[in-house]
Amino acid sequence: MKRHLISAADLSRADALLILDTAEELAGLADRPIKKLPTLRGRTVVNLFYEDSTRTRISFEAAAKRLSADVINFSAKGSSVAKGESLKDTALTLEAMGADAVVIRHGASGAAHRLAGWVRGSVLNAGDGTHEHPTQALLDAFTIRRRLASGARGAGLDGLRVTIVGDVLHSRVARSNVLLLSTLGAEVTLAAPPTLLPHAVASWPCAVSYDLDSELPKSDVVMMLRVQQERMTAAYFPSVREYSRRYGLDVARMARLPEHAIVMHPGPMNRGVEIAAEVADSVRSTIVEQVANGVTTRMAVLYLLLGGTEFPATEVPATEVPAVAR
């Protein structure tokens, strides 16, 4: 039976809360001397990584191992992929090896979706191009709930105000977070220069602002996005210095936040560009915590997709066929 996690849009509020509650359950494990559960013994999880991403790969690997799964790491470098093998052929190879789940990171939007059409095991999207990164959104929601919503089982993020700042246009983290956080009841605002917002952003379940300073005093959470090196030279903004001046989170800007507000970043950070070192290292920063929560949240997802029952994520990414224009 096919069970996948490809987009945060696949998750209803109940699905998302089940994952967060399961993660909360599993979090206790990290404090025990033996951090391992036998749940996925005998199951095989393949980490299929077409892009360098040490932190995400290690996070998934740790999550799978703590559930006693066998883990195969398949990286595009040094594999047949480098010889020009297609994604489909790689998928068929993994299928033949009996992968129960494939965790895929790929530079092309929709790669996880395509993969799910070619393998029988579960597909977990660990970031596809500029599309989505749903487990990042889940770990962010988990982090926010622990810090600001008491972490109680069954609690959503209702009424919390989250400002996501930076390159939304190219960010899979932003796409997944807008979908998931709004599903969980948060009020999301995107703050970015107009060049780094999608043209049709008005159709998203969030507000939009070009002025970070006016958003800060009303924010419970500020989530800073990484500025990719290649954007810096492609006319999205005049210079890194100007970007940093208008949209970077420095100490002075941090002071405009309410007392309780937290600062998040999915990493890796460009210190001094989108976030000042003093901010990244401050007590408001949840950046290190996010990494720890990443393992817990991914354990919950693997557990529910492979081991547990009652996980209601989408069956197949079989997209509804739209009606032809009438």
Place this chain on the structure above:
Amino acid sequence: MAGNPPTAAETPARWLIRGVTVPGHGEVPGNGEQRSRVTDMLLGGGSITAIGSGLNHSGARVLDAEGLIALPGLVDLHTHLREPGREDAETVETGTAAAALGGYTAVHAMANTDPVADTAGVVEQVWRLGRTAGHCDVQPVGAVTSGLAGARLAELGTMADSAARVRVFSDDGRCVSDPLLMRRALEYVKAFDGVIAQHAQDPRLTEGAQLNEGEMSARLGLAGWPAVAEEAIIARDCLLAAHVGSALHLCHVSTAGSVEIIRWAKSKGWPVTAEVTPHHLLLTDEFAAGYDPVFKVNPPLRTGADVAELRRALADGTIDCVATDHAPHPVEAKETEWAEAAFGMTGLETALRVVHQAMVDTGLLDWRGVADRMSVRPARIGRLTGQGIPLAVGAPANLTLYDPAAPAEAVVPAGASKSRNTPFAGMELPGRVVATFLRGAPTVLDGKLA
């Protein structure tokens, strides 16, 4: 071109088409009143020799055409036959066979082959391959610039003077984006009644572009192909065509904004014509939701509002004709991630059925209108003399017999084309092409190659 003269092999039999419906003048869309006439038609010596009821001719082969509509043989202004260079995707033989099965008697073969059709040698080769295949006339399109590189003009006059008699020039697949080069091309072809067919796409505004820029591209995280990248070039080129007084044809118009500009240019009396593809008349960018690259095409599928406006424009004549942009690709070019996949869809074998559904069943166009938009006008734009001529005594016997009442059937991708990248696979479309005649000889009978 004057049309390929009949060869000895295709002349002998006379054909009597019995009880066929010829869409007549004055037929009103949506009005039940049919002023089409049901008649017999006699074909001989490559022409229509008689039209009337109760025709009898001993020795003629008889085709019972009761319930069938006769259209002048369809003419495609925009076909990629892939030969020379990509014979794995299509050849002149397979592509023209697909054309005949779709009801076409002439296709214009686009220039983006390998080598590029930018010399007399290549266009003559393609033209000869078409004559040898014999399924339909093949009129080569010449490249505007050498190697489609957009840097200097190809030898347009030499191609015009060649045996292939090239009149339509296009860098299709790429835009002639340099405004000065475009101006010169438009001016230069006036000397031999040529037309420049522009693939309107500003290259800078579409770097890495994957899908119509809008809600779908934002949601799917695919780089946007904005409507303005097409519209800006169309506006510029309409102004250039007016300035130099030369013929401009706009390939695969895909947005409501483009229609508005073309409508304005035509209202000024400027020498501008335009085409729309079947897929842009039926499909929207929502089909990309599953990331299946069979829906990846250039220009991209647009929104429902664009589709509605394109249909209106085809109905009112702002857009002159339907052209398939038949773009075959091998399986591996589409069985991949979206961004890796090739742009393009096949279309020859389904075009008439799609137009039936999008234009006729919606009451926007009657069958006479279909004949005009799929045969008469494209032949005129392509400067074809022996094609696109309304069915009458003395006219060349190029015709398509179509069964509009055939029950809607799901499209099967396995046809005569070498490639299978049809976006309509599995969709139910009405109608059926029953027979195609090229200068009196059947190329298709009973829906199969004759």
